[in-house]
Amino acid sequence: MAISDYRNLKIYNSLTRQKEAFKPINDGYVGMYVCGPTVYSNVHLGNVRTFLSFDMVYRYFKHLDYKVRYVRNITDAGHLENDADEGEDRIAKKARLEQIEPMEVVQMYTVDFHDILSKFNFLPPSIEPTATGHIIEQIEIIKTILEKGLAYEINGSVYFDVLKFNETNQYGILSGRKVEDLIHNTRSLDGQSDKKNPQDFALWKKAEPQHIMRWPSPWSDGFPGWHLECTAMSTKYLGEHFDIHGGGMDLKFPHHECEIAQSEASCGQTPVNFWMHANMLTLNGQKMAKSTGNYILPNEMFSGENEILSKAFTPSVVRFFMLQAHYRSILDFSSAALEASEKGFFKLMDAINLIEKLPVSDTSSGFDVTAWKDNCYKAMNDDFNSPILIAELFNAVKFINQIKDGNAEISKEDLDFLSSTFNAFTFDILGLKNLSSASNEDGDKLSDVVEVLIKLRADARTNKDFALSDQIRDQLAAIGIQLKDGKDGTSFSSN
Numbered sequence: 001m002a003i004s005d006y007r008n009l010k011i012y013n014s015l016t017r018q019k020e021a022f023k024p025i026n027d028g029y030v031g032m033y034v035c036g037p038t039v040y041s042n043v044h045l046g047n048v049r050t051f052l053s054f055d056m057v058y059r060y061f062k063h064l065d066y067k068v069r070y071v072r073n074i075t076d077a078g079h080l081e082n083d084a085d086e087g088e089d090r091i092a093k094k095a096r097l098e099q100i101e102p103m104e105v106v107q108m109y110t111v112d113f114h115d116i117l118s119k120f121n122f123l124p125p126s127i128e129p130t131a132t133g134h135i136i137e138q139i140e141i142i143k144t145i146l147e148k149g150l151a152y153e154i155n156g157s158v159y160f161d162v163l164k165f166n167e168t169n170q171y172g173i174l175s176g177r178k179v180e181d182l183i184h185n186t187r188s189l190d191g192q193s194d195k196k197n198p199q200d201f202a203l204w205k206k207a208e209p210q211h212i213m214r215w216p217s218p219w220s221d222g223f224p225g226w227h228l229e230c231t232a233m234s235t236k237y238l239g240e241h242f243d244i245h246g247g248g249m250d251l252k253f254p255h256h257e258c259e260i261a262q263s264e265a266s267c268g269q270t271p272v273n274f275w276m277h278a279n280m281l282t283l284n285g286q287k288m289a290k291s292t293g294n295y296i297l298p299n300e301m302f303s304g305e306n307e308i309l310s311k312a313f314t315p316s317v318v319r320f321f322m323l324q325a326h327y328r329s330i331l332d333f334s335s336a337a338l339e340a341s342e343k344g345f346f347k348l349m350d351a352i353n354l355i356e357k358l359p360v361s362d363t364s365s366g367f368d369v370t371a372w373k374d375n376c377y378k379a380m381n382d383d384f385n386s387p388i389l390i391a392e393l394f395n396a397v398k399f400i401n402q403i404k405d406g407n408a409e410i411s412k413e414d415l416d417f418l419s420s421t422f423n424a425f426t427f428d429i430l431g432l433k434n435l436s437s438a439s440n441e442d443g444d445k446l447s448d449v450v451e452v453l454i455k456l457r458a459d460a461r462t463n464k465d466f467a468l469s470d471q472i473r474d475q476l477a478a479i480g481i482q483l484k485d486g487k488d489g490t491s492f493s494s495n
């Protein structure tokens with residue numbers, strides 16, 4: 001069977017609220033747009049989960065031999081503190097607080113984002129466009145929406161006219177909200193806003209004198225509304241009508257709802273066939289979020305430096321932990337859950353590393369590898385059900401361990417089949433990296449050794465033997481282990 005024969009994928013479409021057979025607009029090609037990060041702070045583990053869900057989706061489409069164009073943007077302007085078009089630009093605010101240029105903020109956190117994602121073994125998207133690189137395209141869309149009479153200009157700002165749009169289209173189609181309810185539930189305008197109606201949203205905002213992120217436009221020196229960049233970039237690189245648009249559940253409203261409205265207003269058609277939304281990572285039962293302080297950073301996972309954590313975890317273990325939940329389920333983070341995932345992960349890796357060493361027999365007994373492979377595809381074809389896939393992988397782990405113990409047999413042909421299928425699902429599709437429990441134990445021992453050296457260095461400092469303490473620090477740095485002195489003692493990280 002050719003890989004493309006397994007293309008009978010069903011995807012849960014947030015727009016229709018049901019699973020639907022996936023049929024690409026152009027046979028053999030997939031166009032996918034995913035909202036990227038707003039680069040004003042370090043990505044937290046919650047953000048990573050959403051991007052990981054779409055990394056898995058991208059990997060699976062590639063595996064099925066589709067030609068995929070995956071566009072994931074960088075939001076480097078226009079995202080205000082408050083989703084209702086109020087407050088300071090998040091990046092400009094950070095720049096003001098740090099006394100640096102906004103583009104320094106953007107650069108710093110874009111580099112961090114890429115660094116974290118590469119540690120988690122993400123595939124880079126095909127195109128990673130930025131909002132600031134597409135101001136002209138955004139202005140052109142605003143002009144079209146104004147020409148169609150679905151937006152209005154007031155005092156140099158342009159707003160989308162939701163009520164007017166709703167006369168001919170359905171605002172709220174994605175999130176299930178009704179305009180009448182929005183009118184009742186949206187807080188009335190406080191007189192500060194130029195909007196005709198509170199549910200209208202900004203396409204262009206005139207910049208206040210102190211707002212430094214500004215561009216010329218026919219209406220004012222200003223900046224685009226947050227939702228517009230994704231309409232501009234997805235249309236530019238994937239066309240007016242494309243296959244998949246993804247993002248975290250919290251972006252459904254208003255961000256994605258507004259994207260649909262903008263596209264329908266400017267292009268006259270619905271932009272996306274499949275809307276996919278990844279569910280949230282929670283901590284203590286609450287959504288992980290920078291704004292509430294309820295979050296954990298990826299680097300804290302890798303170093304173990306956070307009081308929530310019992311130990312450090314490698315990126316593949318964290319990745320595995322997340323993939324053990326379906327992307328549409330809420331996943332609650334805890335150190336204990338991570339420890340359980342770590343055990344499972346190394347059990348899986350140890351079995352994989354055993355495959356090549358297994359004895360072969362003339363025939364196989366006790367396990368149907370062909371049916372197993374079909375079940376693996378069935379799991380992924382059912383709306384990317386990675387937990388079911390992982391359960392299938394563990395069925396094969398059981399078989400591998402039975403062969404090792406002499407309680408089952410496998411032919412050479414089946415062994416090769418098992419090995420290639422295992423590798424495809426574990427490494428290509430789930431994106432895990434091959435590590436053995438032995439290497440993890442070595443890692444734990446290394447940590448213990450470094451802790452001994454940290455203790456010796458602390459003793460040297462107490463004895464005012466700074467030459468020795470510096471020597472310990474510098475020689476560890478020379479082999480890639482950095483010591484960091486903090487108020488709770490010394491910790492280390494390695495590269």
Ligand code: AMP
Binds near residue numbers: 035039049250281282
């Ligand atoms: P932002 O940089 O705030 O625009 O968020 C980037 C992405 O992370 C968006 O798709 C969000 O929906 C997603 N996201 C934010 N918080 C979480 C969370 N706690 N769990 C999963 N995804 C999240």
Ligand code: ZN
Binds near residue numbers: 034035036230255
């Ligand atoms: Zn977006």
